[in-house]
Amino acid sequence: MTTKPEAAQDALNKLLQVVTLLNxxxxxxxxxxxxxxxRTHALWVLAELGPSPQRALAQALGVTARNVTGIVDGLVETGFVTREPHPGDRRATLVTFTDKGAHTVHHLQESQxxxxxxxxxxxxxxxxxAFVNGMDDVLQVIQRELAKG
Amino acid sequence: MTTKPEAAQDALNKLLQVVTLLNxxxxxxxxxxxxxxxRTHALWVLAELGPSPQRALAQALGVTARNVTGIVDGLVETGFVTREPHPGDRRATLVTFTDKGAHTVHHLQESQxxxxxxxxxxxxxxxxxAFVNGMDDVLQVIQRELAKG
DNA sequence: ATTCATTGTGTAGCTACTTCACTATGCAAC
DNA sequence: GTTGCATAGTGAAGTAGCTACACAATGAAT
Structure with missing residues (x-):
């Protein structure tokens, strides 16, 4: 044990504060x-995946397919994406960027x-x-903990 | 400029990943x-403030008074707090821990x-x-930025 | 042709948030 | 002591994000 509990708490508080402000x-x-x-998250993932059926988005986002329907509804209404027919699977739609959507994602990436x-x-x-190394340590600990339960 | 943009992006990504997993x-x-x-946030703040009128909670939580009504409704239903009359102001209620609520907050604090x-x-x-210092730097930058825009 | 899996969505419901309108009370000034 | 304004809380209505369950249409395999 090299770090005192109170100091560890302070550090966690600061981390949470950073999180809050950054968000x-x-x-x-x-x-x-x-x-x-x-919707931003969905756009972001869509930029990684390219035009995708909603099922793939749901998986990548870690939410239900039903929820993706709603999110895509919103993105369509506000003009960021369109639902295109999937060539080769008439059940599926391909969520696809509009110009506005592609443009926006590009700006989001720059902004980040x-x-x-x-x-x-x-x-x-x-x-x-040192900061990056510290975060790597933290990441490792969290992932180990989450794996357990 | 001492840190390269790509490295900075990596660091930010890691930070966001830590955030996600921690949350x-x-x-x-x-x-x-x-x-x-x-509701957890509300309990946490209530532990700092002690028995409080909802208005004070709203301010501390940074949400509308109306929203606090709903949150407290939930906490009352689930038995964590009660609404007690405010002695000296018949408009206000004092949101107050039940035994279960106090007990729970205590465990939350220990858990943290x-x-x-x-x-x-x-x-x-x-x-x-070094990690803590790095976070302090980050905090400063964010606060400066938020103050501006 | 039948069967089973998969894609997306309707319905219904919960939490968390907002704004606006309203009641009841407090408070100060006339 | 009444008039008038500020304050505490809530009803009504709406948005966003999420869930589970049920179902139609399509795909794929036997």
Missing amino acids: EDMRQDFERRGLTPA RTLAVQLFGQMPAERFS | EDMRQDFERRGLTPA RTLAVQLFGQMPAERFS
């Missing part, structure tokens, strides 16, 4: 673009890059790498 | 106790302490302090 910051960015968090640079760009190299 | 872990803990995230120790307890002192 808030990103949420505001989404909102300016007419996006909700869930900018944020990363804002957060870490000025940080001394040594501190930065 | 999921905590949410599961809440669920086991019969609590939703919003345990989590902190799990996450950071084994970390070498030097890495830990």
Whole structure:
């Protein structure tokens, strides 16, 4: 045991605070673009996958297929994606970016890059790498814990 | 500029991953106790404030008074708090822990302490302090940014 | 041709959030 | 002490995000 419990608690509190503020910051960015968090997440995943049936989106997002129907409904209404027929499977639709959607995702990606640079760009190299190593440690612990139960 | 953009992006991705997993872990803990995230947050704040009128809770939680009505409704139904008359202001109610509520908050606090120790307890002192310093940097940047836009 | 799996959606319901309108009470000023 | 404004809480209505269950249409395999 090298870290005192109170210090560990302080660190966790700070981490949670960072989380809260970061979420808030990103949420505001989404909102300016007419996006909700869930719809943004869907766009983001869609950018990775390319045009996809809703089932694939559901899996990638970790939510039910029914929920994806609703999210895509919203994205269609607001003009970010369209539902195209799946060539070769008439049951499925291919969720596909509109120009606006593709454009928006591109800006989101840039925005995230900018944020990363804002957060870490000025940080001394040594501190930065220690920070990243610390986060790797934390990630490992969490993943081990979640695996257990 | 001491940190490369790609490295900064990696770091941000890791941070967001930590966030996601941590949230999921905590949410599961809440669920086991019969609590939703919003209700847990309310309990947590109530523990800091002591018995409070809903208005105070709303302010502390950063949500509307109307929303607090709903959250407290839920907490009353599930037996964590009661609405007591405010002595000296007949408009207000004092949201007050039941035994179950007080007990639960206590366990939540212990659980958070345990989590902190799990996450950071084994970390070498030097890495830990660098990690905390890094988070302080990040916090500062975010707060500066949020203040602006 | 029948059977079974899969895709998407209707229905219904919960939590969490908002705004707007309203009641009841408190409080201060005339 | 009444008038008038502020404050505490809630009803009504709506949005977003999620769930489970039921079902129609299609696909795939025997």
